[in-house]
Amino acid sequence: MKIKLTSIYVDDQDKALRFYTEVLGFVKKTDFSQGPFRWLTVASPEDPEGTELQLALNNNPPAKAYQQAIFQDERMKARGAEFTMPPKDVTASKIAMLNDTCGNLIQITQLMRW
Numbered sequence: 001m002k003i004k005l006t007s008i009y010v011d012d013q014d015k016a017l018r019f020y021t022e023v024l025g026f027v028k029k030t031d032f033s034q035g036p037f038r039w040l041t042v043a044s045p046e047d048p049e050g051t052e053l054q055l056a057l058n059n060n061p062p063a064k065a066y067q068q069a070i071f072q073d074e075r076m077k078a079r080g081a082e083f084t085m086p087p088k089d090v091t092a093s094k095i096a097m098l099n100d101t102c103g104n105l106i107q108i109t110q111l112m113r114w
Contacts, residue, residue: 003051005041009058009067013040016055026053069094069110 010016017040020026026042029052033039041052058064069087073096077083084105085097094110 005052005054007054007056009060009063010055011058011064011067013038013055013057016040017042020053020055065110066094069096 008016017028017031020042021028025045027045027048028040029043029048030039030041038057040055042055043052044050058067073083073087076098082099083096084099085095087094087096092111096108098106098108
């Protein structure tokens with residue numbers, strides 16, 4: 001069995017294409033549009049017929065909220081935040097707990113919009 005295609009959700013397909021080609025060195029494989037839909041993939045220059053990475057526009061509100069929460073978590077970790085509970089889905093929201101280094105556990109809550 002072989003994986004031929006996998007997807008990553010992006011907020012801007014043109015910006016993502018520049019990053020994946022100019023920064024990471026991938027090559028554009030497929031790029032076509034039909035109405036508002038755009039199918040955009042990149043591949044490794046060492047194996048252009050190998051696995052393709054679809055740069056899919058993230059226009060799904062729950063997926064976008066999850067993506068933003070993960071980004072916020074990673075950004076806070078990079079700045080030294082210590083999470084005692086990583087982001088976790090609970091009824092109609094996502095919560096996380098972090099140590100403020102001053103004796104407090106701070107709970108962050110993100111309400112999901114359906």
